[in-house]
Amino acid sequence: MPLKFDKKKCTGCKVCQIACSAWHEKVFNPEKARIKIRHEYETTGLKIGASTCIMCGKCEEVCPTGAIKSNGRWMEVDRSLCDGCNICVENCPTNILFLDAMGKAIICDLCGGDPQCVKWCAKGALSLVEKKVKI
Amino acid sequence: MSSFFGKMLYVDLSSGEIKTKELPKAWAEKYTGQKGLGTRILVEDFDIDIDPLGPDNRIVLTTSLMAGTIVSSTSKLAITSKSPQTGMITDGSVGGHIGAELKYAGFDAVLITGRAPELSYLYIDPDKQEIRSVPDLKGTGSFDTESEVKKKVGDKNVKILTIGPAGENHIPFSCISSERYRQLGRGGIGAVMGSKNLKAIAIRGWLDVTVHDFEKCMQLAEEFHEKDGVTADDNEIYQYGTPVLVDLAQESGLLPTKNFSEGRFDDYKNINGESFREVRQNKKACFGCGIACGNWVKDGDAAVEGPEFETIVLGGSSLGIGDRAAIIEFNALCDDYGIDTISTGGTIAYMMEMTEKGYHDFGIRFGEKEKTFQVIHDIATRSGKWAEAAGGTKALSAAYGKKDIAINVKGMELPGYDPRGSYGMGIAYVTAPRGGCHMSAYPIALEAWGDRDPFTFEGKGVLVAKMQNSQFAKFSFGVCDFWPINSETLGKLFEVTFGGNWPKEKVRETGERVFNLQRMFSVMAGFDEKDDKLPERFYKEVLKAGPPAGIKMTAEAFSKAMQEYYAYRGWDEKGRPTIEKLKALKIEDSLIDMYNKRVFI
Incomplete structure (x- = not known):
């Protein structure tokens, strides 16, 4: 059940990242978000893109301790099994995985099914789609 | 807990001294953030007689004390200084992401004084603050400066303030740019940066921002964004942006036309909200802002984020120019050279009218767009046929007369x-x-x-x-x-972020x-x-x-x-x-x- 990003609707405000960090960490810090937006001018014009978990399953596949598993709707990390080896981070094709201050893998969990990024995006640039997206 | 860090970065470009100072909480309680805090910091032990372009002038950056939080429209960065244009205290704010970025870097404010021995930029992150030389960027436009500094820092997420050639040449209405098209336009603080040999300020942050009452902050933000239409789709500032004002100004007969000699412009439909929407490629918001006022537009080869209403008037109707692409070009040139569109347009309009009416031949008349572009170059580089336009309308009218049609107040063009x-x-x-x-x-x-x-x-x-x-x-x-916010709403949001009773x-x-x-x-x-x-x-x-x-x-x-x-x-x-x-x-x-x-x- 990955997130779908509509770049025509995105204004680059990154409230999705703020809301993500707020919901999960109870602080405001877009660096700690499980979604990343790029929306900036380059010499060739305005470049827009989003990194989100696309449910590709690569992290599950490469995790040596079996800490990451799909529950069919999102990826789950068993923090007791995660040893912070960083292999999932290195292999994530959308560069959206990261390790937190405790050295445990952090991945989008769709806020338990009610993603805050979708809720807070004022312009409808994010939505949930039912079908798995191919890379 | 509070959204106030109580930390100010102090930078003396002359000695190279950089240190973090405690910011008195009493100042935040009395003057809050941005404009108020910036003014208070500026005037502490400040000699109002100093030369605005001398090393003793100060540049003060201040964030909103709600920056970086979920509260919309709080990410602008205020900059306060003594103005080389007016001789008074001036402050303005620049949009984009940089206000929030400074907050995430752990500072509520930055105070810069002195003069760097050579052209430099200031780098700020939570762990490291450095003055770095960039003599190679001398004379570089704002856009390329931003790209180059980003490369030098080696971090695509860094946010940057830059000046163009105008700031380096101390043009009294030089602006400060961020993310190319966001400007602190008025008052000439870009020239103060130039006088300090400060070509850019690069900021990167990754710290947590916390607030006084987290749950309440989330709840009130959602409630008030909704109540005031901040996130509404039918908000005209979202639908059109400020160009929506062109029709209103025309209807009201107060749309400055040909240097304020008329209040209606025949070609207004070419340059109104509908017209600019036709060539809009994308909307663009500042950090965390639900309004999204910005318009990325392209008309032929001309492209800009903008133009705002003021630029449409001062670079359009007031110059007798009713050409959409020409106004976009005017906007982009001013942004890249680093001059305020309002003062630039106001100065050119004065010269055009002086020429038209035969008071003095400046060699440029209403409607002459190519010459207008050349004047922008001459102002910013203080060279060529129109170099003296760099003084603005007040200086020009002191030299050539007709002060009654030099449309400025205290040296700042209207x-x-x-x-x-x-x-x-x-x-x-x-x-x-x-x-x-x-x-x-x-x-x-x-x-x-x-x-x-x-x-x-x-x-x-x-x-x-x-x-x-x-x-x-x-x-x-x-x-x-x-954000059409009232004082009651402001106070409630401040209570849950900064803390206290407001x-x-x-x-x-x-x-x-x-x-x-x-x-x-x-x-x-x-x-x-x-x-x-x-x-x-x-x-x-x-x-x-x-x-x-x-x-x-x-x-x-x-x-x-x-x-x-x-x-x-x-x-x-x-x-x-x-x-x-x-x-x-x-x-x-x-x-x-x-x-x-x-x-x-």
Whole structure:
């Protein structure tokens, strides 16, 4: 059940990242978000893109301790099994995985099914789609 | 917990000293963030007589104390300094992401003084703050400077303030750019950066921002965004952005045309909200902002994020240019060279009218767009045929006369509203602490596009003073102008972020305190009632079309309204804040003593 990003609707405000960090960490810090937006001018014009978990399953596949598993709707990390080896981070094709201050893998969990990024995006640039997206 | 870090970065570019200083919480409680805090930091032990372009001038960056939180429209960065354009204290704000970025870097403020031995940029992150030489960027435009500094830092997420050639050449209306098209346009702080050999400031942050009451903050933000239409799809600022004002200004007969000689522009439909929407590629918001005012537009080869209403007027109708692509080009050139579109357009309009009417041949007439582009180059580089335009309308009219059509107040060119179509706006122009500017109050919304009579000064002194107090509160608490937020809502949001009790009266009083603090320093710099004047054109000539047609604005009625304004403010008849008033506003005794000795003793 990955997130779908509509770049025509995105204004680059990154409230999705703020809301993500707020919901999960109870602080405001877009660096700690499980979604990343790029929306900036380059010499060739305005470049827009989003990194989100696309449910590709690569992290599950490469995790040596079996800490990451799909529950069919999102990826789950068993923090007791995660040893912070960083292999999932290195292999994530959308560069959206990261390790937190405790050295445990952090991945989008769709806020338990009610993603805050979708809720807070004022312009409808994010939505949930039912079908798995191919890379 | 509070959203206030209490930390200010102090940078002396002359000695290279960089240190983190504690920021007094008492200042935050009295002046809050952005405009108020920036002004307070600037004036501490500050000599108002210093040369604005000398090493002793200061540049103060301040965030909103709600920046980086979920509260919308709080990510602008305020910058305060002594203006090389007016000689008064000036402050402005630049949009984009950089205000929030400074917050995430762990600072509420940055104070920069001195002069770097060679062209440099300042790098700031939570762990490291450094002055780095960039002699290779000499003369580089704002856009390329940003790209180059980003490469040098090696981090695509860094946010950057830059100046173009204009700032390096000390043009008194140089702006400061961020993310290419977001400008701190007015007052010439770009020239102050240039005088300090400071080509750019690069900021990167990754720290947590916390607030006083997290759950309440999330709840109130959601509630108030909804209540005030911040996130609404049908918000006209989202649908069109500020170009939506062109039709309103035309209808009201106050759309400055050909250097304010007329109030209606025949070609307005080519340059209105609908027209710019036709060539819009994308919307663009500042960090965390649900409004998304920005428009990324492209017309042929011309592209810009903009143009804002003021640029459309000063680079369009006031120059007799009704060509959409030409206005986009005008905007992009000013941004890249690093000059304010309003002052640039105002200066060119003066030269055009002087030429047309035969007062002096500047070699440029209304409607000449190619020459206009050349003037932008000559101003920014202070070279070529139009080099002397770099002085702005005040300097040009001192040399060539016709001050009545040099449309500026205290050396700052006027923005896009003819005060003959909105008398309150005239009072706002002359009393705005930074000079001829529309940001201190916007009575036009009640007059020209509301139900107050626009053509009387009756009651307008009091109206403008009240609006200014609210605006100064809004810009000190640090919320963008495009959120129509009231003092009660501001106070409630501040309570859950910064902490404390903030009833609406206290919010407004904060605005009034900041306004008076800035006025104190204007008075100390020698400005008073004698300078609170509009260009004579507005009394001498009547507009001929639309609602203001044939109505004469008189200097006598204006002066009477000004005395009402001063009296309401608790100022004397010369427009000087009284000691009693300043004490009642709880401005610090040390500042009041300095003011008293200078002005009254």
